[in-house]
Amino acid sequence: MKQVYLRVVLDTPLDTSFDYCWSAADDEGGLLPQAGQLVALPFGRQEVVGLILEVMAETDVPPAKLRDVLAVRHELPALSSQWLELCRFAAEYYQRPLGEVALPALPKNLKAIKTISLQRAIKKLAKLPVQDDVRPGPEPRLNPEQQAAVDAVVQARGFAPHLLFGVTGSGKTEVYLQSTARILAQLPDAQVLILVPEINLTPQLESHIRARFPGLMLSTLHSGMAEGERLLHWLAAHTGRARIVLGTRLAMLASLPNLKLLIIDEEHDPSYKQQEGLRYSARDLAVWRAHQLAIPVLLGSATPSLESWQRAQTRRYNLLELRERAVQNAVLPIIKIINLEKEKPSEGLTQRLINAINLRLEKGEQSLLFLNRRGYAPVLACDACGWISDCSRCTAHLVLHKGDHRLRCHHCGLEQRIPRACPTCGNIDLQPLGRGTQRLEESLAAFFPAARVFRIDADSTRLKGSAAAAFERVHAGEVDILIGTQMVAKGHDFKNLTLVAALNPDAALFSQDYRASERLFAQLMQVAGRAGRAAQAEGGNASEVLVQTRYPDHPLYHALMAHNYPDFAKDLLAERQQAHMPPFMYQALLRAEARELETAIAFLKQAAVCTEHQGIMINDPIPMTMTRVANVDRAQLLVESVSRPALQAFVKAWIADLRSMKSRVRWSVEIDPVDI
The missing domain is CATH 3.40.50.300 (P-loop containing nucleotide triphosphate hydrolases)
Structure with a gap:
């Protein structure tokens, strides 16, 4: 009887592998297992699916501690050594156990103890028609x-x-x-x-x-x-x-x-x-x-x-x-800035924007209004006493969703009915502050009663297939004025769209996130690019983009008007280099969560001194921007280095020390964080 030992990893937070025993009699047909195959295993009192890393003739584990494999999934071709190497790299670089990388990367049905779903899928795949030779359709002529x-x-x-x-x-x-x-x-x-x-x-x-x-x-x-x-x-x-x-x-x-x-x-x-x-x-x-x-x-x-x-x-x-648009006679839109200090808006829309929308309606063309804030209004407030609709579980406001008659937290999901009166003073005249896409939709319907106004955001496309159906309506010309969040800002080719307006983009100019300006420029450039993608008719008006802002002289808007990404990026890179920020610095972020903020901060202070850190800069622990989410307080500690290998070596030793610390704080380490 052939007997070998299998070294496997499981989907557990344990940064280790486990050895099991396999005998030919255990598997029908006597096929030898191989690295990259899935196996059903006993683990504690459970039966789980693991991944074979190595097939060995010997093991250092005492025979009394070895358990037998339940089954090897021979029906599934083994995952390649290159795929295993990819998972190993990801695990090492992002400082996670290999099992937490490899197993979650697989479909859930593949990891079920019963193989009914796998067998059905294999049979269905075998019956699908496949044409081996590639017969491409007509290819447009490239410039x-x-x-x-x-x-x-x-x-x-x-x-x-x-x-x-x-x-x-x-x-x-x-x-x-x-x-x-x-x-x-x-x-x-x-x-x-x-x-x-x-x-x-x-x-x-x-x-x-x-x-x-x-x-x-x-x-x-x-x-x-x-x-x-x-x-x-x-x-x-x-x-x-x-x-x-x-x-x-x-x-x-x-x-x-x-x-x-x-x-x-x-x-x-x-x-x-x-x-x-x-x-x-x-x-x-x-x-x-x-x-x-x-x-x-x-x-x-x-x-x-x-x-x-x-x-x-x-x-x-x-x-x-x-450098040029692919469609002949399709030109980049003209980007114009509307100074809100001089042109006062009504319901969020300036007269110049209203006139521009009217012009497109008269010509049978489409307009897009970009507002990256869903809901009706960001907050409901009482003018009498100053009460505002805060979330009781998060450091965030409850967003007014007027159509659903709900106040909703976009972070923890808490929902409440809209109060009839102020909970503090009883004032019945509660006012929505600011505007989201739902309120903008209501305003546009009032300004343009004959227009077909349509909104695309996370609220309007919650059902499966609804987003695709919504975009199809726009492509089919069934929409005159489209309102959208970042969902509409990129990748979509609207042939009849000639006007784009960006509302309320200024908040990102003053964000504490050093990536905010980079993201805002990308967002505005991408949404501007939805306009004028078809050929411009002879003698017709060029497509245009209108940006409503209170800071018309900001360098970001000047670069945007010139469609000048290279100079904008050059200036940002110079700032990053001077400030010692990525991509000239490498970072890791330790996050801590606890019931009390003081507990999380105390843990981070202890973490800052628990490991030697030559060549590593450890910043002071601070509360996260969104400090409280779902009744859990959150804080963070940023570590930096000019050397990626030095940072990786430190974090590896650091995590080992953090695991040895006795604390009820929930913590995690992120390599190359993008949200700080």
Whole structure:
């Protein structure tokens, strides 16, 4: 009887592996297990699924302590050594146990003790028709800059990071599609992974891919999928049958045995950074994975992250530029600033903006009003005594949702009915302060009663499929005035949209977050890029963008009007370098949560001195900006270093010391934090 020992990892916070015993008689057919396979195991009083790291002839664990494997999942092809190496790197770099990286990266149905879902998915996958030869549909003619970008990607040998910097509407998607087509044509078994930052961007790109590659298997992977559907698409990628995989950040850890090209659309987007559990950056892992596999990676954006832009300026990335819009006679919109100190708004709209909307309505064109604040109003207040609708569980206001007759916290989910009178003084004249998308929708309906006003935000698209249906209405011309949050700011190609207005963008100018101005510029440039993407009619008015602000002389708005990202980025990088901030400094953030803020701060003070830290700067512990969420107080401690290896070595030793500290404080460490 053949007997071996298996070293496995489990989805636990324990940074260790476990040895188990396996005998040929245990598995029908006597197939030997191998690294990368899943196994059912007894663990304590439970039965769990683990991942084999190593198959060994011997083990140091005493025989009396060894337990037997319950079953090996031979029906599933083993995960590759390259995929295991990717998980190991992510675990080491982001300082998490390997099991907490590898197992959560797999579909939930794959980790069930009963294999009914897996068996059904395998049978269903086997019956799906697949056309092996790639027959692309008609390809639009590329302009010289687009052609140069495609050639650079396809002709690269080995690891080649490219930053595709193109103005909005410059045809970056076409560069993605034609690069994909040529890679797939050159390499019969090749796979291409395309990442987008948000779920609502997948339907439009998916339709482009399906139209261009009829008969070719495409997998989509994102958190909005049902578990059975996600398992089927994951299996298609894992077995190599899906030649193109389209997904959000979770697709970065998918198993793709024949991956030959990585594409990251809107690479600047903060959504690529996971904000819980394994706090990884899908963009950064994409670059590492491309290096691991010696393949090209294409990062695309009209407003690249400062990290990527700095690497392009220092020639660590190959900079590919698209300076003109791809559609002939489609020009960039004219961006104008409306000074709110001189032009007083009514219900949030200046007369100049109202006139501009009227003009577009008369011409049968669409307008977009961008307000990155959902709900009816940010707060409900009493003028008599000063009461405001604060959340009792968070350091935040309850947002007024007038249509639902609710006050709602956007952080912990607490809901209350709108009070009939002030809870403090009994005043019945409570007033909404500020405006969200719902209030703007109400105002626009009053100003333009004949117009078809439509709102797209997280509240209006809660149901599955509702976001795709909403955008389809806009594309079909069933909307005259669109109101939207950041959901509408990027990636969407509205052919008949000629006016964009940005309302209330000034708050980010004075944020304590040093990334706020970078994000605001990207947001405004992206939403401005929704205008004028179709060819301008001869003699017609150019598309325009109106920005209502109280600070018209701010350098950010001047750079925006000139569509000048390079100079804006140059100035920001100079500020960052002078202030010793990323990308010129490497950071890790220790967060602590407790019932009392003093407890969290005391823990962080102890953490600051528990480990030697030569070459490491440890800042003072401070409360987080949103100090209290769901009755839990939160504080943070930032550590920095000019050396990434030095920071990594310190954090590794630091975490070991933190685990030895006796405390009831819940804590976590994030490498390369994006929200401080």
